[in-house]
Structure formats: C-alpha cells, structure tokens
Amino acid sequence: MATVSPTPLLKDELDIVIPTIRNLDFLEMWRPFFQPYHLIIVQDGDPSKVIKVPDGFDYELYNRNDINRILGPKASCISFKDSACRCFGYMVSKKKYIYTIDDDCFVAKDPSGKDINALEQHIKNLLCPSTPFFFNTLYDPYRDGADFVRGYPFSLREGVPTAVSHGLWLNIPDYDAPTQLVKPLERNTRYVDAIMSIPKGTLFPMCGMNLAFNRELIGPAMYFGLMGDGQPIGRYDDMWAGWCTKVICDHLGLGVKTGLPYIWHSKASNPFVNLKKEYKGIYWQEELIPFFQSVTLPKDCTTVQKCYIEISKQVKAKLSKVDDYFNKLADAMVTWIDAWDELNPSVAKSAELPNGAAK
Amino acid sequence: MPIPIKDDEIDIVIGALHSDLTTFMDAWRPIFSRFHLIIVKDPDLKEELRIPEGFNLDVYKKLDIDHVVGTSTSIIFSGYSCRYFGYLVSRKKYIVSVDDDCLPAKDNKGFLVDAVAQHITNLTTPATPFFFNTLYDPFTEGADFVRGYPFSLRSGVTCALSCGLWHNLADYDAPTQALKPEERNSRYVDAVLTVPARTLMPISGINIAFNRDAVGPALLPCLRLAGEGKFRWETMEDIWSGMCVKVICDHLGLGVKTGIPYVWRNDRGDAIASLRKEWEGVKMMEDVVPFFQSLRLPQEATTAEDCVVEVANAVNEKLGPKDPMFARAAKAMLDWVKLWKSVGVSSYSPGA
Numbered sequence: 001m002a003t004v005s006p007t008p009l010l011k012d013e014l015d016i017v018i019p020t021i022r023n024l025d026f027l028e029m030w031r032p033f034f035q036p037y038h039l040i041i042v043q044d045g046d047p048s049k050v051i052k053v054p055d056g057f058d059y060e061l062y063n064r065n066d067i068n069r070i071l072g073p074k075a076s077c078i079s080f081k082d083s084a085c086r087c088f089g090y091m092v093s094k095k096k097y098i099y100t101i102d103d104d105c106f107v108a109k110d111p112s113g114k115d116i117n118a119l120e121q122h123i124k125n126l127l128c129p130s131t132p133f134f135f136n137t138l139y140d141p142y143r144d145g146a147d148f149v150r151g152y153p154f155s156l157r158e159g160v161p162t163a164v165s166h167g168l169w170l171n172i173p174d175y176d177a178p179t180q181l182v183k184p185l186e187r188n189t190r191y192v193d194a195i196m197s198i199p200k201g202t203l204f205p206m207c208g209m210n211l212a213f214n215r216e217l218i219g220p221a222m223y224f225g226l227m228g229d230g231q232p233i234g235r236y237d238d239m240w241a242g243w244c245t246k247v248i249c250d251h252l253g254l255g256v257k258t259g260l261p262y263i264w265h266s267k268a269s270n271p272f273v274n275l276k277k278e279y280k281g282i283y284w285q286e287e288l289i290p291f292f293q294s295v296t297l298p299k300d301c302t303t304v305q306k307c308y309i310e311i312s313k314q315v316k317a318k319l320s321k322v323d324d325y326f327n328k329l330a331d332a333m334v335t336w337i338d339a340w341d342e343l344n345p346s347v348a349k350s351a352e353l354p355n356g357a358a359k
Numbered sequence: 360m361p362i363p364i365k366d367d368e369i370d371i372v373i374g375a376l377h378s379d380l381t382t383f384m385d386a387w388r389p390i391f392s393r394f395h396l397i398i399v400k401d402p403d404l405k406e407e408l409r410i411p412e413g414f415n416l417d418v419y420k421k422l423d424i425d426h427v428v429g430t431s432t433s434i435i436f437s438g439y440s441c442r443y444f445g446y447l448v449s450r451k452k453y454i455v456s457v458d459d460d461c462l463p464a465k466d467n468k469g470f471l472v473d474a475v476a477q478h479i480t481n482l483t484t485p486a487t488p489f490f491f492n493t494l495y496d497p498f499t500e501g502a503d504f505v506r507g508y509p510f511s512l513r514s515g516v517t518c519a520l521s522c523g524l525w526h527n528l529a530d531y532d533a534p535t536q537a538l539k540p541e542e543r544n545s546r547y548v549d550a551v552l553t554v555p556a557r558t559l560m561p562i563s564g565i566n567i568a569f570n571r572d573a574v575g576p577a578l579l580p581c582l583r584l585a586g587e588g589k590f591r592w593e594t595m596e597d598i599w600s601g602m603c604v605k606v607i608c609d610h611l612g613l614g615v616k617t618g619i620p621y622v623w624r625n626d627r628g629d630a631i632a633s634l635r636k637e638w639e640g641v642k643m644m645e646d647v648v649p650f651f652q653s654l655r656l657p658q659e660a661t662t663a664e665d666c667v668v669e670v671a672n673a674v675n676e677k678l679g680p681k682d683p684m685f686a687r688a689a690k691a692m693l694d695w696v697k698l699w700k701s702v703g704v705s706s707y708s709p710g711a
Contacts, residue, residue: 151598
C-alpha cells in the first residue's frame with residue numbers, strides 16, 4: 001500500500017470557534033497546534049467586559065452587542081449566558097470546516113506520553129470516509145494498521161463523506177449532574193485507541209467540548225438551541241444539535257465519527273448548578289429520544305436547511321405538548337435557518353446531494 | 360457489578376482442526392484449566408488428537424457425531440462447523456469458543472488477557488443497544504453513561520453474545536490480506552461496546568462467547584461455500600451465523616457486544632492460495648447484507664428456535680432463488696432447529 005501522506009493543515013479552510021465568558025488563558029497550551037488557524041471567539045455574558053486574546057493569534061471576537069447588531073431581531077435565536085452561543089460562530093464563519101473547543105479543555109497526552117494534536121486528528125477524521133451502513137469490528141478501516149474485516153461487503157468499502165468528528169475527554173468525563181453527584185471523584189483514565197462511525201439509525205449524545213464538522217456538509221444543522229438566560233433548560237445545547245445532526249446525516253447519507261482525539265478536560269462544573277440546569281432535560285429527553293428515533297424526512301428534503309425546517313415542523317407538531325418551550329424552540333430553529341441563509345448567501349443552500357443519498 | 364458466575368456454568372468449546380493441541384492447550388492452561396472443555400474433532404481429520412493431561416474435558420469425534428446426528432440431517436459438521444456440535448451437546452449456560460490456532464494475547468500493559476473472564480464479564484453485564492454511549496461500555500470500571508443518555512435506557516438488556524478480537528493475524532478476507540501480506544494487527548483498543556440495535560456487522564467465529572440459554576440455537580452451522588476449506592479465508596459459516604444471531608437478538612431485545620478480549624492468532628495459511636481456491640465467498644455478502652438488513656421477524660416468534668425457523672423460511676424465499684447455496688443453508692437451518700430440539704435437551708456422553 002502507498003505510504004501514509006502527512007495530514008494537510010487546512011489552515012485557510014478551518015476556523016476554530018471558542019465560546020468564553022471568563023478568559024482565554026487555555027490558548028497558551030494550544031498555541032503550537034492552533035496558531036496557524038483563524039479563531040472565532042464568541043464572548044458570552046457581559047459585553048462590556050474585555051476578554052484578552054493571547055498575542056499572536058489571528059481572530060475575530062463577537063460579544064452580545066455584536067450578535068445583536070449583526071442579526072437584529074434574529075439574534076433571539078442565539079442563547080445568552082450559555083455556551084450554546086457558540087453556534088453564532090459557525091454562522092459567521094466563512095470556512096469549510098469548524099473545530100470547536102471549550103475553554104477548560106487542554107492538550108492531553110497519549111499513552112506514550114506524547115502531546116495529542118487534537119486538531120490534526122479531527123482533520124484526519126473529517127477528510128477520510130465514514131462507514132455507517134455496516135459496522136467494522138476493527139473500527140476505522142482506513143486507519144493505518146487496520147482494514148475492513150472478512151464479511152464486509154466490497155460495495156460498502158468506499159464509505160460516505162464524514163460530516164462530524166466527535167472527540168472525547170480524559171480526566172473529567174462528560175457526566176450529567178446525577179452521575180457527577182454519585183461519583184464526584186471518577187476520572188476517565190482509559191485511552192481507547194479507536195475512531196468509529198456511529199451506525200445509521202443510531203442516536204448518540206453529542207458533546208460540544210471537542211467537536212469538529214464539515215460546515216459545508218452539515219453546518220445549518222449545528223444549531224445549539226435556546227439555553228441559559230430566560231430559558232427553562234441548560235446543558236442540552238449540544239445534545240439537541242447532535243440529535244438533529246444525526247437524523248439529517250442519516251437521511252443525507254453522511255457519516256458521523258466518534259472516538260479519537262482526546263483532550264484533557266480540567267474543570268468539573270458544580271453538580272448542583274448543573275442539576276438545576278439539566279433537571280427539565282432529564283425528563284424531557286425521555287420524550288425527545290423516541291421523537292428523534294422516529295423522525296422520518298421526506299425524499300424531497302435534499303438539503304440540510306430543508307431537513308432542518310422539516311424537523312422544526314415536527315418539533316412543533318409533536319413536542320409542544322411536552323412543554324411550550326418546544327414551540328419557542330421550533331420557531332428559533334426557523335429563525336436560525338433564516339439567519340444562516342442571510343449570512344451565507346453565496347451558498348444559500350448547502351450542496352444538493354444526489355437523490356440516491358436520501359433515505 | 361457483573362453477576363458472579365460459577366465455573367461450572369461455563370463450557371469452553373474448541374473445534375479441533377489440528378490434531379496436535381499440545382501447544383494450544385498448554386498456552387491456555389492458566390485460563391482454561393478451571394473449566395470443563397468440550398473438544399470436537401473435525402471429522403475430516405485423520406490423525407489422532409494429542410491433548411495434554413490435566414484438563415476436565417470431553418472429546419467428541421466423528422463416531423460420536425454420526426451416532427447423535429446420523430443421516431437425519433443435511434448439516435455437515437466438518438471443518439470450522441464441527442464446533443457447533445459442541446454447542447449442541449453442552450448443557451451449560453455460557454459457552455466460550457476460540458479457534459485452535461489462537462493463543463492468549465497480552466493487553467496494553469503487557470499482562471496476559473484472560474479471555475474467558477472478559478467474555479463472561481461482557482455476558483453478565485447489560486448491553487445497551489438502543490442508544491450509543493460515547494464512553495463505550497458504561498458498566499466497565501471507571502466508565503459510566505454520559506450526559507444526555509436517557510435514564511430509562513440505563514438498565515440495559517441481557518447480553519447474549521460477546522465478540523472478541525484478534526492480535527497478529529486479523530480476520531481479514533483473502534483479497535485484503537493478499538494485498539497487505541505483512542500487515543498484522545498490533546493495536547489494542549481497550550474497549551467493549553454494544554453493537555446498536557438494527558446495526559449489522561461481520562461476526563467472526565474466531566473468538567466468541569454466548570449465552571446458550573438465550574440464543575443457543577441461533578448460532579448455526581448452515582452455510583457452506585462451494586470451496587469451503589480449513590482456513591478462515593475459505594469459509595463464511597460464522598459470518599452467516601452471526602448475521603442470523605444479530606437479527607434474532609435485535610428481535611428478541613437481547614444485546615451483542617464487541618471489542619475486548621483479544622486473542623493472539625497464529626500466522627497460518629496463504630491468503631493468495633485461499634483466494635485462488637475460494638473467491639466466491641466475498642461476493643455473497645452483496646446479497647446477504649441487504650437481505651438481513653430488511654428482514655423483520657413476526658411478533659409471534661418469541662424464542663430463538665422460532666426465530667431461526669422464520670429466518671430460514673425468509674432465506675429460502677428471498678435468497679434461495681439467487682444461489683442454491685442459500686437454499687441448502689435454509690434447509691440446514693430447519694434441520695438444525697429439529698436437531699436442537701431433540702438433542703439440545705437430552706443427555707449424551709461421548710463414546711457411548
């Protein structure tokens with residue numbers, strides 16, 4: 001087989017989106033890996049506070065005033081006092097790929113002690129196909145030292161384009177509040193050396209802490225919902241985006257990968273504060289999961305935007321009985337798409353995928 | 360916490376395709392010696408089996424197989440299919456089975472992997488097929504369900520099948536191994552995960568374990584390739600069996616896990632020679648996968664036996680016309696269920 005070529009940097013094709021309310025000190029540790037890239041900082045909370053970006057980074061920074069100015073009345077779809085506001089960064093980006101990371105996530109080490117270049121691994125994941133139609137027991141078949149196993153149909157070995165690369169976390173695991181309360185000292189120390197495609201038809205809890213995606217393929221689906229100030233729920237922003245994204249990826253024949261790379265998650269948030277935010281979500285997800293598992297999108301939904309609007313209609317029709325919040329959320333989903341298309345006019349519709357890709 | 364399992368609830372079933380099992384048994388001795396073993400000799404093997412002392416075992420040979428099964432069936436228990444006779448006559452709840460060219464592997468810390476213990480852990484902790492957990496098996500030490508995992512799905516379902524992996528010679532098909540003759544699997548992926556419901560995968564027979572009470576009859580020796588041989592590159596019997604088991608588990612609400620434990624698989628055979636001899640097997644999956652993906656079993660099928668019959672009938676109807684191999688497999692599946700119902704419950708000892 002050919003020798004492995006180095007991973008392209010993609011420095012002019014990828015934006016790093018970082019939501020922050022505190023400071024950006026964590027960027028110092030990431031400097032060797034992030035400095036070539038353009039950053040989009042979304043400053044949450046008090047817009048009069050000045051957030052200092054470490055020297056040497058090329059960035060644009062948006063606070064709440066900027067968001068209001070740019071979106072006008074549509075700014076209502078962007079959350080306040082919640083890291084969900086990060087999706088504004090996805091909307092204003094002009095790049096093909098996005099990497100988003102939380103400001104309490106640092107460089108992790110692999111089992112050999114070497115620093116993990118998380119961004120490079122995400123790029124590898126995004127540039128190589130996914131295999132959602134049949135599970136490969138040796139995980140990512142395109143990886144060095146692996147391949148498709150006996151019994152894997154040859155017609156499925158080309159795979160499909162990868163839309164999302166979902167990374168993991170060492171140290172503080174992404175547990176919900178009840179689990180944090182029961183196991184406050186548990187740390188994730190297991191380095192699982194695998195990347196795998198999440199099979200078609202299977203949903204998963206998508207964490208926004210260490211996440212990359214192909215904005216051209218799936219961007220409009222990455223709306224992180226209405227959370228935080230004035231909203232009855234928090235810490236379900238990425239979950240919501242993940243369920244919508246997965247349903248749409250399944251429909252359009254796109255892949256979602258999970259596994260490597262790991263980052264080091266350093267901050268354990270207060271479980272009692274988390275419980276208050278998540279409380280409603282814990283009940284609501286019992287309804288939300290069956291809803292998403294049974295969503296079907298009509299064949300004529302051939303773009304992400306069309307799929308997303310269709311989901312918003314079904315949210316309104318089926319979830320408003322759970323809580324009126326879902327009426328507002330459904331409206332916000334439509335506002336989001338309007339705002340996305342307004343800010344991204346030259347690619348007003350995401351690339352239409354051939355009919356064969358629809359379910 | 361896994362349910363504590365007594366050693367006498369487990370049978371280790373080995374299909375002997377090689378006559379000299381000394382190296383194999385000695386290497387596995389620290390792990391196998393606590394358990395009862397069932398060794399089934401490939402009826403095509405001419406030489407006498409050589410088995411070292413010190414094991415609690417029963418050995419079944421051609422004579423025993425013929426005595427039990429006779430001419431009442433179209434099932435051919437030769438080659439890799441011989442092990443299924445062991446599944447048939449076992450009376451234990453859990454069965455662990457590895458190929459006789461596999462040895463214990465080492466984990467990423469250099470310790471010998473107790474494959475039996477890991478398989479039993481997999482089988483005695485719940486599976487979670489309805490929603491993917493991004494930290495893999497939530498019942499593993501040091502892991503749990505992640506944020507966003509619905510609470511109603513956290514008790515999981517019974518795990519009926521545990522599929523292990525292989526170091527050194529991975530279970531590639533002949534064309535793949537022929538293209539990469541030097542490639543060996545050295546990556547230790549420290550995880551076991553539940554294969555989601557309705558997701559299918561190639562289930563290799565090289566290193567598996569299962570709950571015989573829950574799915575025994577669903578593991579079946581029914582599909583034979585025209586050029587079926589004594590190398591895994593020359594068979595698809597386990598892949599066929601695995602598709603049946605997964606569909607049946609999905610229907611019955613049982614789980615299938617994949618990942619650790621690893622075994623070390625010896626270099627053996629020649630991929631190119633196997634490819635020349637038996638290349639048709641790789642084509643069959645093009646028909647097999649869509650068939651199983653669209654297969655839905657009726658609600659009335661509530662046991663593994665019922666499910667096998669339903670699958671067999673569907674195979675006969677939909678795949679039978681494409682290739683006589685499938686029609687034969689369907690018949691063998693019906694024979695297998697009959698055999699299971701008659702032999703799978705009565706007592707039998709070898710050499711009688």
